[in-house]
Amino acid sequence: MRVITVSGLVETLGPALLRPVLDGADLDVRDVVIAEPGVAPSPGDLLLGVGVTAQDQQELLDRTAAPVAGVVFRGPLAASLTAPPGVAVAEVPAGVSWTRLLWLLRDLAGPGEGHGDTLASLADDVAELLDGPVTVEDAAGQVLAYSARQEPSDAGRISSIVGRRIPSDALARLRTKGVYRRLTRGREPIYVPSGPDGRLPRLVVPVRHGTELLGAIWAIVPGPVPPSRISALGPTLTAVALHLLRLRTQGDAARRLLADRLRALLSGDTCDLVPPSPFRVVAVRPGDGLGELLRRHGWRAPYLTSIDGVSYVLVAEQGDALVPGSWAWLRLTAGETGLTVAAGAVTGDAPMVSRTQARELLDLLSDRQITTYEDAWPRLVVRRAGAVPTDLLLGGPLPALIAHDAAHGTAYVETLRAWLWEQGNPTAASARLHVHPNTFRYRMRRLLETAPCDLASAEVRLALTLQLVTL
Known part of the structure; x- marks a missing residue:
């Protein structure tokens, strides 16, 4: 069907x-x-x-x-x-x-050109070979076709067909069991025993083109399938792979067109692309495989493009973490997958501004950090102040500490930086440097002996902070 x-x-x-x-x-x-x-x-x-x-x-x-x-x-x-x-x-x-x-x-x-020419008829062929109901899914877990026979069935199969993808709770259980890891890395069919809530056993057959995973066939089976039946799937698997490859090629063309139009929108060029409003432009790293990752987690047509080597995603500000394409959803997905995410401010009509903000913020983030332009304003203010094209090392203790570190192999500059960043708290500052608090206190005494300064002065602390930002 x-x-x-x-x-x-x-x-x-x-x-x-x-x-x-x-x-x-x-x-x-x-x-x-x-x-x-x-x-x-x-x-x-x-x-x-x-x-x-x-x-x-x-x-x-x-x-x-x-x-x-x-x-x-x-x-x-x-x-x-x-x-x-x-x-x-x-x-x-x-x-x-x-x-x-x-x-x-x-x-x-469009209508097929005869029996055997559609994914639906191929699903029927597999169902007959394996004697069980079948779905055909792409690599992102989207259900593309299913066999006419769907008995026996369970709640997970019904939800997959109605919702066009595997339910999130069933997906989580399969990932916990390592099914998806084996699916993405191997070629052999995977037998998944029955599970909780009446979930029936399944045979998962990877569909590949060379080394690339295009999708999978999911069959509900009464038990382990004999090797002879699995071997008989060979010609049908080849036909399914050709269909999935063609669909993926069409999808790639559509994604390239969307990426080009989004790039024009974010660059200020003439473009009739109308994004959801209000929205954020988000800079993300790493960018390799980002589109596939977003689609695999449920966003079937992500607003994704690349400009000057940086990957950008445009997300809707509204919507909770269950709505693919929303900021809440991307934040949750990034946390689960280890992405570094810098989100520009919310806007409805200034995509270039939001993109510029996201790009500036991305440079400040360590790996796996996730933040927004609104939340990171203190770091941005300090960074911009330190970016003033002038020499700020015109006095104070820093020149002497830099020279002492170079001559004696000490770490007085980093010690002072940690003290300032942690507002004089020796416990937090020592943790930042991974040393004992007593060691940190000793270093502070020694650096003040080397280059005396009044750290009780707010003006001195501000000047030192700006000097350190420029280093």
Whole structure:
């Protein structure tokens, strides 16, 4: 059975190619056709309003009704546009050709060319070979197809099909058991015994193209599967791999287009990309594999691009940690995966400003740190003050301490820095330097003997702090 709906197409192609405008009944898309006067659409059709003017859009919707899956128009659309109950409306941005969109949509949702040519029919073939219900998923855990037979089943399988991906609680259990680690690293099928809450046993079969994991086949099985049945999957696995490779190639093209348009938006160039508002621009490191990581954790079409070697993500300020693409979600995901994240200030109309703030803040962060421009303002003030293009080492104890450290191998400069950063607290300062508090107190006495100064003076402490920032 097909599982591609209008919302699924929108999420797969991303806002660079297709944007949701009005929600519908989320029917399966059976075919993609160009709307023509006097030609009645079939159930499940997705109509493309090629050449339909803004004045005629409402007229086309008025003569369209469910079970049509939806209608796509060239933007911008009138705010007063209304659709019949159950009919979804989407918008194709300016600059995207109808020909390109039609090709992509038909490749994703158009009718197959015969038995064995669709993922759904291949899922049926696997279900027959393994004698159990099957789902086919991509590397990010999105359900792409499932077999017509879905009995016996359990709550996890039902949730996977309805929600188009493995439920988060089941995913956490599988990761704890090491299933995903074995899936990403190996080629052999993985047998997962029955689990709590009536979860039935599964056979997980990796689908690869060379060394690259494209996805997996998940089959509910009564018990361990004989090697002979697994061997018989060979030709079907090859066909599934070709389908997943084609889908991934299409997704890569859509992601490149979205990245280009987001790059233009963040660089101040002319761009019709409309991000969620309010939003933050977030600088993230490391950038390698970031897109795949975000998709694997649930954000199917992330606003992600790279400028001058730095990876940026645009996230919505609103939404809790369960909403992929929100700041709360990214913060939680970064904490779980060890990313370093610097978020610019919240804005609704100044993406360049938020991006500049994120870039400046990223330079201040150690690995795995996560913070926002609003929270890090003290560090930014000190950094900017220290960045003034002038020589601040014009007096005070620092020149003498620097010379003493160079001549005798002492660490008086770092000792003074720790004392200032920890506001004179010897316990905290010694912990920063990983020495005993008594050792730290001894070093402070010695450095003050070497280069006397009045650390009780707030003005002296401020001047020393600014000098240290420039080192």
